[in-house]
Amino acid sequence: MEQTQPQAEQPPLLAVSVLILAFNRDAHLRGCLQALERSSDRQRLQIIVLDPGSQNSVTSLQPDFPDVTILRMPRNFGATKALNIGLRTAKADVVFFLDPAVIVEPDTIWRLLAGLEAHREAAAVCPLRLDEQRSPLPQVRQLPNRELLVRTWRSGEEIPAEIPAPKPEEQELVSEYPGRRALMIRLNFLRGMNYFDEHYGEWGADLELAFQIRHAGKKVLILRDVCVTDRGADQVQNLSAADRALLAADRASGVARFLERRAGFFAGLWFRLSAVLSTLVAVLSFQQPAVSWRLFLHLLSGTKIDGSQ
Numbered sequence: 001m002e003q004t005q006p007q008a009e010q011p012p013l014l015a016v017s018v019l020i021l022a023f024n025r026d027a028h029l030r031g032c033l034q035a036l037e038r039s040s041d042r043q044r045l046q047i048i049v050l051d052p053g054s055q056n057s058v059t060s061l062q063p064d065f066p067d068v069t070i071l072r073m074p075r076n077f078g079a080t081k082a083l084n085i086g087l088r089t090a091k092a093d094v095v096f097f098l099d100p101a102v103i104v105e106p107d108t109i110w111r112l113l114a115g116l117e118a119h120r121e122a123a124a125v126c127p128l129r130l131d132e133q134r135s136p137l138p139q140v141r142q143l144p145n146r147e148l149l150v151r152t153w154r155s156g157e158e159i160p161a162e163i164p165a166p167k168p169e170e171q172e173l174v175s176e177y178p179g180r181r182a183l184m185i186r187l188n189f190l191r192g193m194n195y196f197d198e199h200y201g202e203w204g205a206d207l208e209l210a211f212q213i214r215h216a217g218k219k220v221l222i223l224r225d226v227c228v229t230d231r232g233a234d235q236v237q238n239l240s241a242a243d244r245a246l247l248a249a250d251r252a253s254g255v256a257r258f259l260e261r262r263a264g265f266f267a268g269l270w271f272r273l274s275a276v277l278s279t280l281v282a283v284l285s286f287q288q289p290a291v292s293w294r295l296f297l298h299l300l301s302g303t304k305i306d307g308s309q
Contacts, residue, residue, distance in 0.1 A: 017090035025100040078201035078305040097180035123218035124185035141177040201304030204254025241290035249298030
């Protein structure tokens with residue numbers, strides 16, 4: 001009698017690829033990964049940590065998280081290129097962008113996935129982000145117009161956001177510009193826009209994504225009944241004048257690129273010229289001279305964070 005050979009056990013079908021960009025974010029990353037490891041049905045998650053040349057390599061965490069893929073890059077290519085590398089490594093049909101400061105619950109990812117599947121009009125969904133005192137954080141933002149982009153670049157402020165209004169009868173809330181601290185989206189949508197435009201360096205890719213979602217007639221929904229804890233950004237101590245100038249120049253490059261694509265070439269050119277002139281005024285009036293002079297040179301050369309610095 002012929003004996004049948006036992007079939008090899010098939011690996012579980014991956015449902016979600018989690019992408020965590022962790023440039024110099026060691027302080028929060030361990031807690032983020034520990035929370036993800038407690039996720040129910042963990043074997044259906046692909047967890048990818050993107051480390052674009054951190055000063056303290058996150059690869060030291062690998063022994064504690066053997067099932068996490070850590071992609072260590074030789075230098076800081078900027079968030080946009082790093083995310084594209086992660087997206088091309090993703091094997092699931094759905095991607096969950098996650099900031100290292102965000103702590104998920106064991107059922108967070110699956111409840112978000114159920115919400116994404118239930119709302120076909122949504123290109124992406126987000127959880128309600130709470131601080132460590134369990135109070136809602138500002139996360140409802142509109143797509144900024146040109147005036148707001150220029151004003152916030154000059155002031156160095158973030159695009160303003162509102163705290164979700166308490167409306168228990170409405171479990172979903174639309175946010176035009178959600179960012180990517182905790183954002184779940186279908187990979188096909190990102191492939192359809194040919195991933196992120198690498199003319200953006202560190203700043204601007206999530207703004208472009210928000211525009212593309214609106215342009216496609218889709219929405220980003222905040223699911224009020226799915227909550228995560230956001231411990232906030234790592235405190236950066238003694239950021240050097242050179243780093244501040246580089247970050248400001250990269251943001252200027254991102255604003256200019258977005259305006260070029262969405263308002264025309266001359267809108268982007270006008271912003272670049274106005275940024276150079278306003279920075280020159282700061283140089284001549286000795287306003288933060290260590291930063292202003294470096295920023296002026298960066299703006300003249302069109303510098304962005306792309307690994308060439």
